[in-house]
Amino acid sequence: MSLATVIAPHLPYLRRFARALTGSQTSGDAYVAAALEALVEDPDSFPDTLPPRAALFQVFLKLWGSLDVNSQHNREADEAVDTLIERKLEAITPRPRQAFLLVSVEQFSPDEAAAIMGVPENELNELVEEAGAEIAAQVATDVLIIEDEPLIAMDLEEIVSSLRHRPIGVARTHREAVELVKKRTPGLILADIQLADGSSGIDAVNELLGSIEVPVIFITAYPERLLTGQRPEPTFLLTKPFQPAMLKALISQALFFEQKAGSKAA
Template sequence: MSLVANTAPHLPYLRRFARALTGGQKSGDAYVVSVLEALVEAPESFNADNDPRVELFKAFCQYWNSVPVNLARTEYDPDELQGTARRLEAITPLARQAFLLMAVEDFSASEIAYVLGKSESEVAGLIDQAGREIAQQVATDVLIIEDEPLIAMDIETLVKSLGHRVTGLARTHAEAIEAVEAHRPGLVLADIQLADGSSGLEAVNEMLQSISVPVVFITAYPERLLTGERPEPAFLITKPFQPETVKAVISQALFFERRAGR
């Protein structure tokens, strides 16, 4: 299959990534064109035996990172940061790439490692770094709805490690509603099955009738949410979870300011 045929289906996604990475449509598209021209001149650099999507993004990141100014971090006053594009510019360049590849383009850790020429542990570190830098911009108060004390403690530790504040721990539907009434959170992390047999999903639905807040469900029962019969949550983590996954999804939920479907 030709280089054009291999890459064409993935170009819209590469343009999306390039625009987010560079902060503008014109600059992003210009880099995409330059990368394609470089591939045409040296087609042997494109591994046709590998996933063409992965190879295309690898070629782009290699080209973008070869320009020294692109790897220089720009310092911003947090009060001046407005909009997703501006917040992206404030994230260290390599961490920004890893975060976008994970959060926007849905690459796996191993694919991101290949694209960026890093190890998987280095990629985890970059995404963790992006999470901390995002928290510097959008640090918020977090309500944790979880009936297992040890799991709640683990989640609280993860949340605090990113720079956020845990202002409520609830084990039941009633406690969750009371916590929201006492202190409005900027993020909710919720289990589905709670201590007294009540539902974390119902608690979240009740909250969302009066406030708009991003919600991440962390549950051992994902099938109760992924039924296709009603709006499904944008952010869902299955137990047992990996700490890196929780950190990444928290950062993603806050960064893009998306609200979970009820």
């Protein structure tokens, strides 16, 4: 199979990534074209130790770094930043932006993203966290925590606060969650699905979503109760035990893209 055939299915995604990285579709496409020209001249530079999509992104980032685009602003005068997401992306410094886009937009696993960027996985996680801190500076918000285990609730409050968000309280039951939201509307909800009084965090969230529109991250030891494939499933789901870095990335992703819960959880 020719190299062109191998990489063709992945080019639309590379163009999306390049636009987000450079802030301009024209400029992004120019860098994609330059990467393809480099591959034509030297096909052996295409790494065979990675899956084709990851290898293509690695080739692109090596070229991008070598041309010092980090310090350039190549937007054409007539090409405005046309979405809120693009404006937010421009505010993130270049290498954290790369890490954030690879993990949150292109959905590479942390180890794949680390390989693409040529850094150890712990450094990749640090870059994602740095992006999270920069995102939080843009979208700092109030966070409701629905969690009945005191130690986990304390950990969640600490993680939320480390991202410069503001915990508005911890609800241990369905009723407490409803009462807290009556006092103060959150911009994000972190919810367990099994609560202290036997009530359901899913039911609590569904009731809250009847009156507010807000992104929700479910953090649960029972993902199989939500991932049934039979009814609408939550966009953001983290399984206990979790790594703080993964939760931080998920919080940043949920707020950055302003994805609402939309369909109620099953």
